[in-house]
Amino acid sequence: MRRGERKQTEPDLGVLTGRLLFAVQEELFDALARRGFADLRPLHGAxxxxxxEEGSRATDLARRSGQHKQVVGKALDELEALGYVTRRPDPDDRRAKVVVPTGRGLDQMRQSDAIMAGIEARHAERVGAEAFDAFKRLFRQVADDQRGWRG
Structure with missing residues (x-):
């Protein structure tokens, strides 16, 4: 083997996770575009x-998605300009805002749920429902464990 070359091995967890994420995103956003949501892009998925559906604070969206507040803020600005969300005063804290989906946003959320359910059903059919359920349980556990790597 020459210097700088890597031995061919099975892809590691990061590579496999990235492959899965990008392939799912590509199918999801392609299907959304065909359903009238061509202005969305993967950043908006964060x-x-x-x-x-009843609204969320931007800080909660950042925490849940694992994205920086600045990334979520940029996505929110774009989604608001596109008509998917609106910001309203938080009734529990006058200093805060709640991000609420518009009718178009709710429609997109429901369409995304249906598309994702179809993707999952297809995989469950290919590998077997029991195996797919076990995969999702293990994958969720690994993802949760990884998110807590800093202790």
Whole structure:
């Protein structure tokens, strides 16, 4: 083996996770575009995937998604300009705002849920429902354990 070359091995957890994430995002956003949401991009998923129908604070969206507040703020600005969300005063804290999905935002959220359910059903059919459920349980455990790496 020459200097700088890597031995071919099985992909590690980071590579496999990235492959899965990008492939799911590509299919999801392609399907959304065909359903009338061509103005969305994966960055917006950092907000929309974690947004409660009744609204959420930006700080909660950042925490749930694992994204920096600045990234979530940029996505929120774009989503508000596109008509997917609006910001309202938080009734529990006058200094804070609550991000609430608009009708278009709610429609997109429901469409995304249906698309993701279809993707998962397809994989469950291919590998077997029991195996897919076990995979998701283990994957969730690994993801949760990894998020707590700093203790």
């Amino acid at each position: 907000v929309l995937a974690y947004l409660d």
